[in-house]
Amino acid sequence: MKFLSLLIFSIASIGLYAQKIELxxxxxxxxxxxxxxxxxxxxxxxxxxxxxxxxxAGKPVASLFYTYYKRSDIKNTENRPLVISFNGGPGSASVWMHIAYTGPRVLKIDDEGFPVQPYGLKENPYSILDVADIVYVNPVNTGYSRLIEKEDEKADRKDFFGVQADIKYLAGWLNTFVTRKNRWLSPKYLIGESYGTTRVSGLALELQNSQWMYLNGVILVSPTEMGVNREGPVEIANRLPYFAAAAWYHKKLPSALQNKDLEELLAEAEEFTINTVLPALIKGGFTSEEKKQEIASKMAYYSGIEEKVFLQNNLDVPFRYFWKELMRESGGYTIGRLDSRYLGIDAKVAGDSPDYNAELTSWLHSFTPAINYYLQEELKFKTDIKYNMFGPVHPWDRSGDNTGENLRQAMAQNPNLDVLVQSGYFDGATTYFNAKYTMWQLDPSGKMRDRLSFKGYRSGHMMYLRSEDLKNANEDIRDFIENSLPKAGDSAKY
Known part of the structure; x- marks a missing residue:
């Protein structure tokens, strides 16, 4: 009998664990x-x-997980801004800005953003929750968000996993959210990081044209290309200011440059890039050998790597080679892609690119335990669904990415829409100078330049991980929100 009881219990247990976990x-x-x-x-x-x-047809085809923070002491929300926050990837959960940047709780990390144990969270004394309510949205297959798939009905992945599909379904979802939470009268802001900047730039126009929802601001954190073309000579030349920033941080520049303040150095490197490097690259092989030698020497001067490397690459030194090369003779370390302050160790000092992204493993070290504990134990959302820091969203259809132009058109149609760009100087994936370039190209007429602004920080892709930049970057958002709110009685007109 005892054996039979154990057998029945075992069969029941198998049945229990065989059930599909559904959100x-x-x-x-x-x-x-x-x-x-x-x-x-x-x-x-x-x-x-x-x-x-x-x-x-009005049937649920997916379910998105969100976290919505709302001040308790403000009952009338018609003048209370709502910030709608997305991260990127595509395929990344909305965890990074949630628990490290704008939200009321942030990671326990050191002042430069490196992991410390025990893991966990603490109060964020710089959160923008004092001036705006915030919702963090997780697109399909990120965080706890999932497709709804029954045995006889499979969701069509092409309706979710692509530039245009992503924008379309999220706009509809936001309409439902704003209606449910009674936020139609509130000033509204989108903030996106990395690929999230592609997402929110497209949403700015989609919300206006398809949902008739008008925004007051869009905040682009470490922006991607957003469909702005910079191939060829522009793409190559635009690397140099970032090279200079990373080399300055690791003290690899000549003393004449190393002793300068970072922003003074970068202004100099930008001027050289625009006025000297780019014209030479445009001429390609027809640039004289003497001129090419002169430029290679100066590029080496600003980048901390040898002149011969630039000459061997026809002035076109790839990012990955730079991450491997800069510290090759200084301990044999590699530097991080998303944040070049971080160091990595490869199996061999030789090679053309790092074995791994040093910064990303460090970040996952801190974020993964913190978000899993926080949602379940502090916010009391209980589920056995795995929280996807990065979810299965590929293949991602990148065709038709015209989101930079979408943002320009949304701004043109809406005189109340302003844009803030935030970038870390040590970001080697979406570099600060490319962010500036994208901003410059967003408004070729120049008629809206007073509604576009740029802020740089002495950190990387997630600039807010550094304590000083957490404070400064949140303050910049706070100022942006307050300055972009129309004065009482102001009309939306040119």
Missing amino acids: PVDTMVVTNHSVTINGKNINYTAQTGTQPVWDE
């Missing part, structure tokens, strides 16, 4: 909290839950 399609958990921001106590609610994506 509730439409659910919400509310918890109450407080945080001290800039010396002032702020009471707020955190709503964590899932909300459906509807198809044209």
